[in-house]
Amino acid sequence: MRYVDADLYRYLIGRSDQSVNEAVMISRLDQQLRVNRLMLHHLTQVRGVQDIPPRLERYLSHYLGIITAVTSTMALRAGTSDRLTQRAGLWSEMRRADPALHRRLRRSTVGVLATLPGAWGEGRPWPPTAPPIGPMVSTDD
Secondary structure, three states: OOOOOOOOOOOOOOOOOOOOOHHHHHHOHHHHHHHHHHHHHHHHHHHHHOOOOHHHHHHHHHHHHHHHHHHHHHHHHHOOHHHHHHHHHHHHHHHHHOHHHHHHHHHOHHHHHHOOOHHHHOOOOOOOOOOOOOOOOOOOO
16 A cells, blocks of 8 residues: 555636625525425424433524524625515514524524614615715805
8 A cells, every 4th residue: 555645636716606605695595484484393302302412402492593694695695675574584483483492593693693783784885985075165146
């Protein structure tokens, strides 16, 4: 057996068609929302019917929080009113389905950062753009 110092597999990071590319993630936001909803409903169903081990429940809740934060951020980055409505709908659906889980995820560090109030949380630019300052024009002619 001999060691050959050769690249047998080359993984190119930063290709435009990769699934972690922001534009690709935004274009596939419907899939991300579907995964969020499926996981939310599965987790609430399992928590309501069976006793699952606490470590498994903590893991699933944490993972749901992460993918919900990513989905919220991508919807915010998309910036369209439709995507922002879907983002708000996801969080309100979580509140209806499992209020305790919603409260725990919203109060977590990731949840707080994903749902910031104000301009940043609504997708508006910060700082707000002010009108340009120029010479005053009198209308009393």
